[in-house]
Amino acid sequence: MLNELKAEIALVLDSAVDALQKAGDITPGGLIVLGCSTSEVAGARIGKGSVPELGEIIAEAMLDACHKRGLNAAFQCCEHLNRAIVMEQQVLDDRRLTQVRAIPQPKAGGSVPAAAWKRLNKPALAMAVQAEAAIDIGDTLVGMHIRPVAVPLRIEHGKVGHANLVMAYSRLPYVGGARAVYE
16 A cells, blocks of 8 residues: 555645645745644544554655755644644744644654654754645644635645645735725
C-alpha cells in the first residue's frame, strides 16, 4: 500500500502547493500549513489508525513541494497537542509566534507532524499561526491556522488515499463601503 501511495502523495501535494501558490499569489517565504490524518488516508477513522510510515512519506512530500517553490511548510498537530504547529525555528522567530514545548509523537501530535519534526533543520512548535494557505487531508480542521479571508480552492485531486483533500488560500479583507476602490 505505501509504495503505491508514495507517488500519488507526491503528485497530489506538489499539485496542491503549486495551485495554492498561484491562486493565492504566495511569494517566496510564504507559509502553507498541512493538517493530515494518516488514519483517514489509510481508510480508518481519524485518530484510530495512525500510520507513522505514511507520516514520513507525507511530510517529505510536503517539504519537497514547498522547498522547490521557496515556500515554508508547517504541520498542524492533533488536538492532543492543542493543534500546535510544527515549523522551522527561524519561521517561528520571523513571524514572532508564541513558542510552546512538546515533541510530537505519532499518537500525541500525529504521524505527519512527528515525521516533520525529525526532518526539519531546527524544529519548533508554535501555539498558533495565521498562514497564507492551508491543506487539509482527512478533515483535520486546519482552517483555524489560515489568516482571514480564507478562499476555498479545488484541484483535480479530491482525495489522498481514502482521505478528503480540502485547501484554501487567504486574501486581504475588503474594507469600506460604496465609495471604496479595490483595484
